[in-house]
Amino acid sequence: MSQQQVSSADKIDGAVLKIAGVVVLGAIMSILDVTVVSVALPTFQSEFNASYAEVAWTMTAYTLALATVIPATGWAADRFGTKRLYMAALVLFTLGSGLCATADSIEQLIAYRVLQGLGGGMLMPLGMTIMTRAAGPHRIGRLMAILGIPMLLGPIGGPILGGWLIDVASWHWIFLINVPIGAIALAYAAWALPKDTPEPSESFDVVGALMLSPGLALFLYGVSSLPETGTITATKTWTTMLIGGLLVIAFVFYSFKPKHPLLDLRLFRNRNLTVASLSLFIFIVAFMGAGLLFPSYFLQVRGESTLTAGLLMAPQGLGAMVTMPIAGMLADKIPVGRTVPFALVLIATGFFTFTQVDTDTSYLVLCGSLFVMGLGMGGTMMPIMTSALKTLKAHDVARGSTLVNILQQIGGSIGAAIMSVILTSELNGSTVVPGATNPQTGEPMTEAGIAIGAQLNPALAQQVPPDLIDRGLAFAADCFANTFFVGFLVVLLTFIPVAFLPRKREVSHITDDIDQPPAPAIALH
Incomplete structure (x- = not known):
């Protein structure tokens, strides 16, 4: 490679920054939503007359949904294309956000947070894939630093934004604010991301999916129940952790057999x-x-x-x-x-x-x-x-x-x-x-x-x-x-x-x- 080519490769041009903007906007929505909700838990307690353990599931349900959908993201990106899948994830996340604002009970809010998490779970791995391919070998570090912007805005902006919205408006707005942002991100993605080129895709690993996604969800459900039960010996905690753990271990042994496993541990x-x-x-x-x-x-x-x-x-x-x-x-x-x-x-x-x-x-x-x-x-x-x-x-x-x-x-x-x-x-x-x-x-x-x-x-x-x-x-x-x-x-x-x-x-x-x-x-x- 010539010196001129190396210099060109090192430069972060407008085309790459345009794509980076899409990814950053989507990641901000996904990460900000975790920290915004964290400061709203006391408000949920009084609003829905619920215990802290109950309202904590508004965060746990989101995380469980993330963990469940992430394993299939790699296959889905190859099968449907990153642009289509990214836009679908944005729609799911935005729809879930709007529904969260309409919740009349803590159970409804938790259910809508699951829907929100299914979309949010795909945004980060897809964003990392898009950014890594955009970077090329000479500028991946700088492009990954750009992807780090949401990591900064989450801890900074989440608690501040959540506290301000609850103080001046109501808890509904910590979810409603995602609706216009999601609409902008969707239009931006449609304009900025190059068109997907359909290609033959490997078959979906159904057996692996039946082991890994439920296994992760059950294991993390058990782990997340620890603060509520206070002990690992509680039936709800140890049984779900055990079953989930066994499913994940079974997947680990199985994953080396198929040519295209759901999660490539190779x-x-x-x-x-x-x-x-x-x-x-x-x-x-x-x-x-x-x-x-x-x-x-x-x-x-x-x-x-x-x-x-x-x-x-x-x-x-x-x-x-x-x-x-x-x-x-x-x-x-x-x-x-x-x-x-x-x-x-x-x-x-x-x-x-x-x-x-x-x-x-x-x-x-x-x-x-x-x-x-x-x-x-x-x-x-x-x-x-x-x-x-x-x-x-x-x-x-x-x-x-x-x-x-x-x-x-x-x-x-x-x-x-x-x-x-x-x-x-x-x-x-x-x-x-x-x-x-x-x-x-x-x-x-x-x-x-x-x-x-x-x-x-x-x-x-x-x-x-x-x-x-x-x-x-x-x-x-x-x-x-x-x-x-x-x-x-x-x-x-x-x-x-x-x-x-x-x-x-x-x-x-x-x-x-x-x-x-x-x-x-x-x-x-």
């Missing part, structure tokens, strides 16, 4: 994909699991509003915004094994501060720590994803991105469940207040439970002795600190697989013939 023969996937999985368990509890600390221990809690989380996204473009450029030139460890040190440093929180820890210190964590996050997630996909053949990219996305969903669900169970278990150790019972469940209430309730409900705070609130909040702060310490330990564990990330320059195979100058636009099925 790709793990690629060392870079295996190491990067393991690194990403452990990182997601720690960062996403504990990360969901940061806003809860501000809401429940510090008594902040949903909008303020969202604003306090913004430094994390701002930090990532600084380093992500730099990390994207470096990932194209320097092996990620030489840069990711330094970014991980920043995450661990910022994370450690939260293991020491109490009821009056300085917001300056906490926001500074979140900013440092964001700096590390910007140099960790997308470079690892780049390493995972960079050395795959062009026709394996859709399958590889599907694998990465499934691991992300499983890691996020496991992390959230583990951290929630630890926090709940810690809080349950608080002193029981004689005669105080939960009006919804009839169970005895602890000092920590009453204090947190008083923070969320100012009317209740006037009925509770101040010294009881102080004791309860001090105990709750210690519980959060202990839970964050577990997350901190898992972050340290991530250093083990990260040590095996490539430290030498990788040869990319995203473009099958790297001796030819890359096309200015992507070739889609």
Whole structure:
């Protein structure tokens, strides 16, 4: 390849940016919806007169739907074409969003969230496939950094947008806002993405689908029930985890027999994909699991509003915004094994501060720590994803991105469940207040439970002795600190697989013939 061709390949032209805009818009909708709903859970409790365990299923149902549909995305992309499938996913997600706003009961809302998740589950793996093919071998790092924009806007914009919409309008608008955005994204995709070229497709792996999708859904259902049941020995928890786990294990053994399995585990023969996937999985368990509890600390221990809690989380996204473009450029030139460890040190440093929180820890210190964590996050997630996909053949990219996305969903669900169970278990150790019972469940209430309730409900705070609130909040702060310490330990564990990330320059195979100058636009099925 001539120097002029290399220079042209390195340049991110308008045609590629036009395609990137479609993917980013769709990913923003999908990711933003998770964090927007997270701050609305207390509102759902009062609106539908439901327990926290019940309203938590508005998030869990979405995640289960994501995990169920992701395995089939790689096959569907080959069969129907990425443009058609991406537009269909946008329609499904937008329709689900509109229906969520019409829900009259918590059961309806959960059902509509499943529909929303079926569309949202396809948006991210399809987006990664489209972006990776668009990038070519010389600019995949920078294009993946662009795909990282939604990862930033989720933590920054989700809690802020959700808190603001609930404060000034109603909870319905956290779903209604997706309708016009979805319509714009659909029109944009129809205009920007090249026309699909129909090609003969491999047959659908029905046997694999009957094992993997129900297996993942059942396993994650069991995992997600842990915060509600509080123990893995609960029948609902261990039976679904066992059946789901056995189905997934059966699929693993089966998947090496058919020529075209639903999920191509043979790709793990690629060392870079295996190491990067393991690194990403452990990182997601720690960062996403504990990360969901940061806003809860501000809401429940510090008594902040949903909008303020969202604003306090913004430094994390701002930090990532600084380093992500730099990390994207470096990932194209320097092996990620030489840069990711330094970014991980920043995450661990910022994370450690939260293991020491109490009821009056300085917001300056906490926001500074979140900013440092964001700096590390910007140099960790997308470079690892780049390493995972960079050395795959062009026709394996859709399958590889599907694998990465499934691991992300499983890691996020496991992390959230583990951290929630630890926090709940810690809080349950608080002193029981004689005669105080939960009006919804009839169970005895602890000092920590009453204090947190008083923070969320100012009317209740006037009925509770101040010294009881102080004791309860001090105990709750210690519980959060202990839970964050577990997350901190898992972050340290991530250093083990990260040590095996490539430290030498990788040869990319995203473009099958790297001796030819890359096309200015992507070739889609």
